[in-house]
Amino acid sequence: MQFRDRIVATLPDLRRFAGALIAPGHVQSCGLVDDLVARAAASVLRERHESGTAVRLALYSAVIRLSQNRDSRQPAGMATLPPPGSFADGLLSLQIQHRAALLLVSLEQFSYEDAAVVLGVSRTFLVAKLSTARQMLARRLEASNERPATHLRLVK
Amino acid sequence: MNQVRVGVSDIELCAYLDSELPADRRADIEASLARHPESRAKLDAWRRQGHQLRATFGRIAQEPLPRQLTASLVEPVKISFVPQAAPKSTPLPQPTLRAAEPALRAPGATPRNVWRNVGLALLGFSAVAGIAASGLLRTIHSPSEPQALLAATSVPGFGLTRHAAEAHAAFAPQGGRWLDVRSADAAVLTTFAVQAGLDARLPAPPAGLRLLGLRMTPGDGGLAGLALFESDKSGPVSLYVTRAPRGAVPGIVLRETSSLTIATFTLDGTAYALTGAASRDQMVDWASALRMSLLQPRSLRGS
Structure with missing residues (x-):
């Protein structure tokens, strides 16, 4: 398989990851996510990783690196903010490193070893981040379930 | 004291959930989970998170790739x-002030070519200086200076x-x-x-x-x-x-x-x-x- 084909083969999964990482309010991919994915792919294309596995890890790594340039707890650009108390809102409340660790392992099914490589941290550090992310998300979702629902209505 | 931490640590619970523990350690954790319902509840909550993540974002991977991306x-x-x-x-442009600026040199340009460029730049500079001496310098320093320079080099x-x-x-x-x-x-x-x-x-x-x-x-x-x-x-x-x-x-x-x-x-x-x-x-x-x-x-x- 050509180098470029290996990148293209990873793009569907990469868009899913990038969407959950920077625009969790969207259940479909948006232009901002595609922009991020394209920049990550172009970046990896320049670096020319040779092994197939390395290409996949490098693509995810590039998406995280490029995402960190923006405020980690703000959705990308014009991305829709998720409803308060929703699962996506809980996800967005996590710091980007925690969010990325959780998504790599729980959504993308990466092994701890590969996820640690993508994030550029040790395995121990990865598991610590993953554990923190899961606890914080669970706490956040629990709190939103306990909070009485607020119904907004338009008052003329 | 939180019983969960006494029973199964969060780190171990994570590794158990993600199948990253060796078989003998998994058996220990399973025995411990049976004794600590709080740990079991936490494990279930984390498992639900994974299901929810895949259910929420899974369909993005099924979307056709946008044409512009591919x-x-x-x-x-x-x-x-x-x-x-x-x-x-590249033929040299008519000598101007801009030619005296740090040059865009050809790949592998020889020092001789560089000196030729510098020489022509100095020639251009002399020409401009001559114009200035004859009282026309005001046009060079007028607000249209960049346009004039560009026109000369186009x-x-x-x-x-x-x-x-x-x-x-x-x-x-x-x-x-x-x-x-x-x-x-x-x-x-x-x-x-x-x-x-x-x-x-x-x-x-x-x-x-x-x-x-x-x-x-x-x-x-x-x-x-x-x-x-x-x-x-x-x-x-x-x-x-x-x-x-x-x-x-x-x-x-x-x-x-x-x-x-x-x-x-x-x-x-x-x-x-x-x-x-x-x-x-x-x-x-x-x-x-x-x-x-x-x-x-x-x-x-x-x-």
Whole structure:
């Protein structure tokens, strides 16, 4: 398989990851996510990783690196903010490193070893981040379930 | 004391959930989970998180890839780094003040050629000095100075890269002073550019760049546009837009002068040259984003 084909083969999964990482309010991919994915792919294309596995890890790594340039707890650009108390809102409340660790392992099914490589941290550090992310998300979702629902209505 | 921590640590619970524990340790954890319902509840909550993540975002991976995303990769993207670059055979322009500035030298230019350039530059400088002595210097220092310099150097075959570098050096440091249209809206600038006779689209600014406006300048193939951006970290950045020359190389081509990086690409018969003092990687990222923006349908770009 050509180098470029290996990148293209990873793009569907990469868009899913990038969407959950920077625009969790969207259940479909948006232009901002595609922009991020394209920049990550172009970046990896320049670096020319040779092994197939390395290409996949490098693509995810590039998406995280490029995402960190923006405020980690703000959705990308014009991305829709998720409803308060929703699962996506809980996800967005996590710091980007925690969010990325959780998504790599729980959504993308990466092994701890590969996820640690993508994030550029040790395995121990990865598991610590993953554990923190899961606890914080669970706490956040629990709190939103306990909070009485607020119904907004338009008052003329 | 929290019983959960006494029973199974969060770290071990994570590793158990993600099947990252050896078999003997898994058996220990399972025995411990039977004794600690709190740990079991936490494990179930974390498991539900995983299910919810996959249910919420899983469908994104099933969507067909957008054409512009695959197009940006399937098309060959050639990136060449040519330090101090300019075509060897490029004819020198009429000597001007600008020729005395740090030159865009041909790859592998010999010292002899460099000295020839310097000599011609000095000759040009002498000519300008002579004009100044005869009382005409005021025209050189008038607000139309950059335009005059560009007009003097706009000879056919001068090269997109060199034109872009010249236009950047002339207009970018002045910020919005020389702009024909001040607008942060690429659609507005495109309308103006088309009305002015430049049949080209202008891309939406990528992240990290703010669009200031547009300046029209003379170019090789007639009219050229210079969109000016500002960035927080890398100073002014400009996008030179003109009709694409014949035989343009597909993909992004990168060139550098001693202080500027120029990323050029061609799309739909129009050549674009992004010039700035940012790093090579940053310039290619911006050029890729601009190119992506042009590949997107007009409705997505708001134009």
